[in-house]
Amino acid sequence: MSRVYNFSAGPAALPAEVMRRAQAEFRDCNGTGMSAMEMSHRSKAFIAIAEQAEADLRELLVIPANYKVLFLQGGATMQFGAIPLNLLRGKNTADYFRTGAWSEKAVKEAQRFCAVNLAVDTQAGNYTDIPDASEWKFSKDAAYVHYTPNETIHGVEFHDVPEAGDIPLVADMSSNILSRPIEVSKFGVIYAGAQKNIGPAGLCVVIIRDDLLGYMPEGYPSLLDYTAHAKAGSMLNTPPTYAWYFAGLVFQWLKDEGGIAAMEARNIQKSRKLYDFIDASDFYSNPVAKHCRSRMNVPFTLAKPELDKLFVEEADKAGLKNLEGHRSVGGMRASIYNAMPEAGVDALIAFMQEFEKRHG
Numbered sequence: 001m002s003r004v005y006n007f008s009a010g011p012a013a014l015p016a017e018v019m020r021r022a023q024a025e026f027r028d029c030n031g032t033g034m035s036a037m038e039m040s041h042r043s044k045a046f047i048a049i050a051e052q053a054e055a056d057l058r059e060l061l062v063i064p065a066n067y068k069v070l071f072l073q074g075g076a077t078m079q080f081g082a083i084p085l086n087l088l089r090g091k092n093t094a095d096y097f098r099t100g101a102w103s104e105k106a107v108k109e110a111q112r113f114c115a116v117n118l119a120v121d122t123q124a125g126n127y128t129d130i131p132d133a134s135e136w137k138f139s140k141d142a143a144y145v146h147y148t149p150n151e152t153i154h155g156v157e158f159h160d161v162p163e164a165g166d167i168p169l170v171a172d173m174s175s176n177i178l179s180r181p182i183e184v185s186k187f188g189v190i191y192a193g194a195q196k197n198i199g200p201a202g203l204c205v206v207i208i209r210d211d212l213l214g215y216m217p218e219g220y221p222s223l224l225d226y227t228a229h230a231k232a233g234s235m236l237n238t239p240p241t242y243a244w245y246f247a248g249l250v251f252q253w254l255k256d257e258g259g260i261a262a263m264e265a266r267n268i269q270k271s272r273k274l275y276d277f278i279d280a281s282d283f284y285s286n287p288v289a290k291h292c293r294s295r296m297n298v299p300f301t302l303a304k305p306e307l308d309k310l311f312v313e314e315a316d317k318a319g320l321k322n323l324e325g326h327r328s329v330g331g332m333r334a335s336i337y338n339a340m341p342e343a344g345v346d347a348l349i350a351f352m353q354e355f356e357k358r359h360g
C-alpha cells in the first residue's frame with residue numbers, strides 16, 4: 001500500500017510512531033503477557049498505565065495541582081449536558097459564545113437546564129469571524145462562560161483566551177487541545193473528546209478546578225457527576241481502558257517530540273503553508289477572517305463548486321483521504337492535527353496545484 005495522508009476531522013489520523021508501538025505491545029503490554037485491553041481496570045498493571053497517562057498530560061499542559069483530570073466517556077457531547085448540571089451551582093444563567101456548529105450544539109443542550117445568554121453570536125455571518133472583545137455582551141450573574149476555542153466544522157479558532165473575570169471559563173477543546181500551549185489556570189473547566197488530537201474515540205478528558213466540585217444537584221445519574229468521578233479516580237465504573245492506554249502513548253510521543261511548544265511551531269508552519277497557498281490562488285478560497293483561522297481544520301472551496309466531487313475523488317486516488325467538507329458547510333476541509341506531518345500538507349498543496357492546472 002502506498003503512503004496515505006488522512007485529513008479526517010475525527011476520528012482522525014494518529015501518529016505513525018504511536019501506531020507502531022501500540023502494535024508491538026498489542027498482545028503483550030509491559031511484559032504482562034496481556035493486551036492493555038484485557039487488563040482489569042483495577043489491576044496494578046492498568047493503574048500504572050492510567051497514572052502515567054495522567055502524569056504525562058499534567059506535565060505537557062502544566063496542569064496546576066488544584067485541578068482534577070478525569071478520563072470519562074460520552075464524548076464532548078455528554079459534557080454539553082454535564083457542564084450546566086455541575087457548574088450552575090444554584091444559578092440559572094450561563095453565558096455562551098456561539099461561533100460555529102459545535103458551540104451551537106453546546107448551547108442547545110445547555111438550554112435544557114438553564115437560560116443561555118449569547119455573549120457572542122456569529123451565526124448570522126455563517127460563523128466566519130469572531131467580533132472584537134469590546135462587542136461581547138456578558139450577563140451580570142452567569143454561573144460560567146462557555147466557548148469553543150476551535151470550531152472543527154467552520155475552521156474558526158480563538159488565538160487568545162477570552163477574559164471572563166471571576167466567572168469560571170469553560171472550554172470545549174476537543175479539536176485543539178495539545179496543539180498549542182495554554183494557561184490552564186485561566187479556565188474553570190477544559191474538556192475534550194479524544195478522537196481529534198488525543199487518541200481513539202471513546203474517551204473524553206475533563207480538567208476541572210477543584211473548587212467547582214461538589215455542586216451537582218440531586219436527581220441525576222451519578223455518571224454525569226464530576227465530583228463522583230473525581231472521588232473515584234475516574235473509575236466509578238469501567239473506564240475506556242484501551243483508549244486511556246492509547247492516549248498515554250500519544251502523551252509520551254508528544255513529550256518525545258519536544259512537547260506542546262514544539263507542536264505549536266509545527267502547527268503554525270503547516271497551517272500557514274496551506275493558507276498562504278489558498279490565499280495566493282484564485283481557484284481556492286477560505287471564508288474565515290484571517291485573525292481567527294484555525295490551525296487544525298482548514299475549510300476551503302473551489303471557484304467551480306461543481307468540481308467538488310471530482311476533487312475529493314481524485315484526491316482520494318492520490319492517497320489524500322477524507323477531504324470532503326462537513327455536510328452542513330460543503331466544499332472541502334483539511335484537518336491537520338498534531339499527527340499530520342508537514343509532508344502531508346506539502347502533498348495536499350502539490351495535488352491542489354496540479355488539480356487547478358487541469359481544471360482551473
Ligand SMILES: *Cc1c(COP(=O)(O)O)cnc(C)c1O
Pocket residue numbers: 010074075076077078102148150151152172173174175193194196
Ligand atoms: C468532535 C467535536 C465534538 C463532539 O464530540 P463527540 O465525542 O462526538 O461527542 C464536540 N465539540 C467539538 C469542538 C468537536 O470537535
